Amino acid sequence: MKVKTTVNGQVYERETVPYKTLLHFIREEIGLTGTKEGCAAGECGACTVILNGKPVNSCLVLAVEANDAVIETVEGEGAGNELSDLQAAFERHHATQCGFCTPGMLMSIRDLLRRHPKPTVEQIKAGIEGNFCRCTGYVQVIEAVLDATGQSAKKGELKHVS
Amino acid sequence: MYHDASPESLRYVGQGPARLESKQKLTGQATYVADMAMSGMLHARVKTSPHARARIIKIDTSKAEALPGVRAVVTGEELDYRLGLYVVDKYILAKGEVRHYGEAVAAVAADSVVIAEKAVQLIEVEYEVLTPVLQPLDAIKEDAPLVHADLGSYDYFKPAFTPQPGTNIVNHNKIRKGDVEKAFTEADYVIERFYTNPSVQHVPIETHVSIAKWGTDDQITIWSAAQSPHTVKNLFAVAFKIPHRNVRVQVPYIGGGFGGKAGIGLEPLVAVLSRKAGGRPVRLQATREEEFSLLPCRSGLQQRIKTGVSADGRILAQQMTQYWDAGAYADYAVNVQRAASYSGSGPYEIPNCWVDSYALYTNKPYSTAYRGFGHVEFHWGIERHMELVASAIDMDPLEFRLKNLLRPGSRTITGEEITPHTGNVIKCVETVAESIGYGKLTDEEKEREQRTGRKIGKAVAALQKAPAMPPFTAASVVAKMNQDGTVTLNVSLTDMGQGTYTSLAQLAAERLKFPLEKVHVAFETDTDRDPYDWQTVASKGLMLSGNATILAAEDLLKNAYEVASQILRATAHDMDHDDEKIFIKHHPGRSISFKEIAVGYAYPDGNGIGGPLIGVGRYIAQGLGHIDKETGQGLPALDWTYGAHGMVVEADPETGEYTILKIASAFDVGKAINTGLVRGQAIGGMLQGLGTAFCEGYIFDEQGRLLNPSFTDNKIPTAMDLPLEVDAYVVETAQIDGPYGARGVGEHSMISVCSALGNALQQAVGVELTHMPMRFEDVWRALNNKTPIDNWITKSPVGSCRSAPELRRHE
Known part of the structure; x- marks a missing residue:
């Protein structure tokens, strides 16, 4: 069956099978592999994308459910080769290590910032829970996130004992 | 190397520059194995055992083979290759017998994952189910069923290990320092307790994944999420008896390892599938459930600690017996157990010390390295025990620790003398104690107790760890100059998120006197291209590969100076360089740029000299040796990184529920090469340690079936589990042979977090916790003197984890 979606502003029309998840559709049919699979059970959040304005675990959504949908993934977070303010803040603050959860994490925060442009620490924790x-x-x-939203540019400090 | 460089002279060491690869990761561009696609690639699935111990009577693969789209089916019967890091005890697929729940018995490669999955379901396996041995204390009994009846025929690494054929003891290490029996009789108090930890899972967010292509003429290429590409290559070549040069292992970005990807994993299985499928590449990605049971976990530990102390609080003697639950195969477990024997006292001076440490086979998923390499587990017992001993003799636990901690002049339990350069554990403990306001409650905290009805407890726990590695462990780095004068480093140490590549770039830039932007570390590791490194484990990467990086930079400069010397007609001694050029010190106007000599210098007439500039750095651990098998005496430690955690917890004295208000950590890192990365390790490991402390752990039924192989029933910490306040400190006692004085800290942040929590709960509500983890109901059980739930084999199979998560929401 045919699925037509708009991902990061680009329209994609692909033939697919009814049991294909949105995650696998994005990764395998569209070829955007930034979105990761961590558990395939909706528990870890690595596959988070924004579907019609709402963050979802894309491993729990079928591709056919996303027909005519508007989807945002990590690949659309920056502009071309430029990092978004959020990505740039992640870089400055060492907020990524292995990087595998980062794409999903960024999508959850993107959604959070739309709801709360200046989130409190508690709101951030709840947003990435x-x-x-x-x-x-x-x-x-x-x-x-606090830095990206202009609330505190202060870097967390590694305290040296003299 | 350069441990005494003055801070003012350093441009990059000690700063906190961003990761080299952060943009790749933040934009989704970084390529992990699961993101790779190859033409003709097949997809694999595995048939796993539903039993913990059973004889395989028959495997019928005919229906699977008949399924359209299936290209290869393999079973253990057709494979005769055994693998093992230290004890060669594991077949690629179970042969004759399954030894743990979730063990692979057959595998399929097909055109798609869906077809492979369907084929796996069509494979019929007939078993004769046998009674499993699940508890290490049962496994050590004389009449216990043998997990490996053929143990006596296995090859093993003889200088370090001693398997005992005819038993389930796959290794036994002894430490014999002084005379414990005599010292116990002289002690004013003797305190003895028993401590346990369950097995736990590493949980990298990327599950294990490998692609392999077994090409013509036995040319094998493997792409794998593996921490140690050269170890995969070596074990693979040895198992299949093919030349090492035929095996190429490539490692792109890795989505976390934590030890779970340290050895060899899925690679041999996908390779034999590829061979059977005519050389087409085959990919296998573990499901999350397989990550828990097909792939290895962390060993459980049960240990008895008996300590004799004098009335004034000095430890006179300590006897420890550790029973490590290796699971069905030895893998790294025997080395975890060995490291835990020689480090087993924690950072204390103990004049008379005996350790008997056993690694025991059981019919459970096998165990491997996990961040901390045994030290999280045994420090749980040691640091709880120190608290309980102090309480028993009515001494403040901090004072008791400070009295007995190692200091210059002390000798470790293997006889190593502590020097002023070894690291300062006392300073670490004092730092965290001060940070949490140890020994008293602030007015605010008193008011909080009044308001909430909860009790606040404060406690500390100390820790130590040295890299557990062969005494002759080596690393190498190649530094190549590009045509524009920038430098690319090739290493086969991997960066799985810990950030070592960024630190290596800083070290190279520092030594080369080049801007950091000019140094690149090749991210995707390739054993055909990159020089040897033993493994990416043990918190030894920064020290060994860091030193190799400095040596490679120096070699590169030496070679550059040699060419410049000819061009400028000056001795190297009279030359210096900046980030662009080499110049004559007394005629600074006469110079030659790196660009001009990077790949060989050409005179105006076209004559060339020099050739491409390459620097080679080789480094090997020095002066270490195997410990004596009978006494455990010797010098096994490259370096000791010491540390401590301080914890403030508030707990409900009736229900056992608790909230962590603050954690402070301090590690003597010698020199923090990258402050942002060190802080990331400190905090990340702390929360991983808290996961171990408050909820994680394997739960089995009495048949040895794993009941909680998912995030629903085996939770890991989320952002909601963060303590309200987190402080990260470093002490910097320079390591003389560390790069710019640095020593590793990748694992240490996870150690003693659980013991600090147990200690703080004891201070808060008086519970004597000796079993891990400490879920709310475990604290409640301890408050009400109920028997702890022991070692996670349950008669009532209800997979559960930390209860009532909604209650832990912060106010």
Whole structure:
């Protein structure tokens, strides 16, 4: 069956099978592999994309459900080769380590910032609660979001004992 | 190397530049194995065992083979290759017998994952189910069923390990320092306890994934999410008895490892599928469930600790017996256990010390390296024990620790003398104690206790770890100058997120006196291209590859100066360089740019000299040796990184629910090469340690079936689990042989987090916790003197994790 979607402003029309998930459709049929699969069960959030304005675990959505949908993925977060303010803040604050959760994490935060342009720490934690990160311990992610939203450019400090 | 460089002279070391590869990761451009597609690529699935221990009577693959789109089916019967890092005990697919739930018995490669999955379901396996041995304390009994009846015929690494055929003991290490029996009789108090940890899963967000192509003439190419490409190559070549030069292992970006990808994993299986499918590339990505049971986990540990102390709080003797649950195969578990024997006392001076450390086969998923390499597990016991000993003799636990911690002049339990350069654990402990306001409650905290009805407890826990590695571990780095005068480093140490490549670039830029932007580290590792590195494990990468990087930079400069010397007609001694050119010190106007000599210098008449500039750095651990098998005495440690955690917790004295208010950590890193990366390691490991502390752990039924192989039933920490306040400190006692004084800290942040939590809960509500993890109901059980749930084999198979997550929301 045919599925037609708009991903990051580009229209894609692909033949697909009814059981294909949106995640696999995006990765395999469209060829955008930034969005990752971590558990295939809707638990880890690595596959988060924004579907018609709402963040979803794309492993739990069928491609056919996304017919005529507007989808945003990590590849649309920056402009061309330029990082978005959020991505640039992630870079400054060491908010990515292995990078595998990062694309999904960025999408959840993009959605959060639309709802709360200046989120509190508690709102940030709640906003990324569905995105597991095994590397960073989330602190530098939270600091990056505060910086990207103009609330605190202060870098977390590694304190030296003299 | 350069450990005494003055901070003012350093341009990049000690700063916090962004990761070299951050833009790739932030834009989704970084390519991981699962993102790779190859023409003709097939997809594999695995048939796994539903039993913990069973004899394989028959495997019928005929229906699977008949399914359209299936290109290869393999079973254990047709494969005669055994693998093992230290004890060669594991077939690629189970042969004759399955030894753990989730073990691979057959595999299929097909045109799509869907067809492969369907084919796997069509494979029929007939088993004779046998009674499994699940507990290490049962496995060590004389009449226990043998997990490996053929243990005596296995090859193993003889200088370090001692398997005991006819038993389930795959290794036993001893430490014998002083006379413990005599010291116990002289002690004023003798305190003995038993501590346990369950097995846990690493949970990299990227599951294991490999692609292999077994080409013509046995040319094998493997693309894998593997921490140690040269180890994959070596074990593969040895197992298949093919020349090393035929095996090429490429590692693109890795989505986290934590030790779970340290050795060899899915690679041999996909390779034999490719061979059977006529050389087409085959890909296998583990499902999350397979990550828990097909692939390895962290060993469980049960240990008895008996300590004799004097009335004034000095440790006189300590005897420890560790029973490590290796699971069905030895993999890294025997080396985890060995490292835990010689480091087993924690950072304390103990004049009389005996350790007996056993790695035991059981019919459970096998275990491997996991961040901390045994130290998270045994420090749970050690640091809880120190707290309990202090309480028993009515001494403040901090004071007790400070009295017994290692200091210059102390000797470790293997007889190594601590020097002023070894690192300062006392400073680490004092730092975290001060950070949490140890020993008293602030007015705000008192008010909080009043308001909430909860009790606040504060505690510390110390830690130590040295790299567990062969004493002759080596690394190498090649630095190549590009035509524009920039430099590319080739290394086969991998960067799985820990950030070592960025630190190596900083070290190279520092030594070359080049801007950091001019140094690139080739990200996708390739054993055909990149020089040897043993493995990416043990928190040894920065030190060994860092030193090799400095040596490669120096070699590159030496070669550049040699060419410049001819062109400028001056001795190298009289020359210096900046980031663009080499010049004569006393005639600074006479110079030659790096650009002009990068790939060979050409005179105006076309004559050439020099050739491409390449620097080679080789480094090997120095002065270490195998420890004595009978006494455990010797020098096994490249370096000791010490540290401590301080914890403030508030707990409900009736229900056992608790909230962590603050964690402070301090590590003596020698020199923080990249402050942002070190802080990332400190905080990331802390939260991973908290996961181990408050909810993670394998739960089996009495038949040995894993009940919780998912994030629903085996949760890991989310952002909501963060303590309200987190502080990260470093102490910098320079390591003389570390690059600019640095030592590794990748694993240490995870160690002693659980013991700090246990200690803080004890201080808050008086519970004596000795079993991990500490879910709310475990604290409640301890408060009400109920028997702890022991070692996670349950009679009532209800997979559960930390209860009532909505109760842990912060106010």
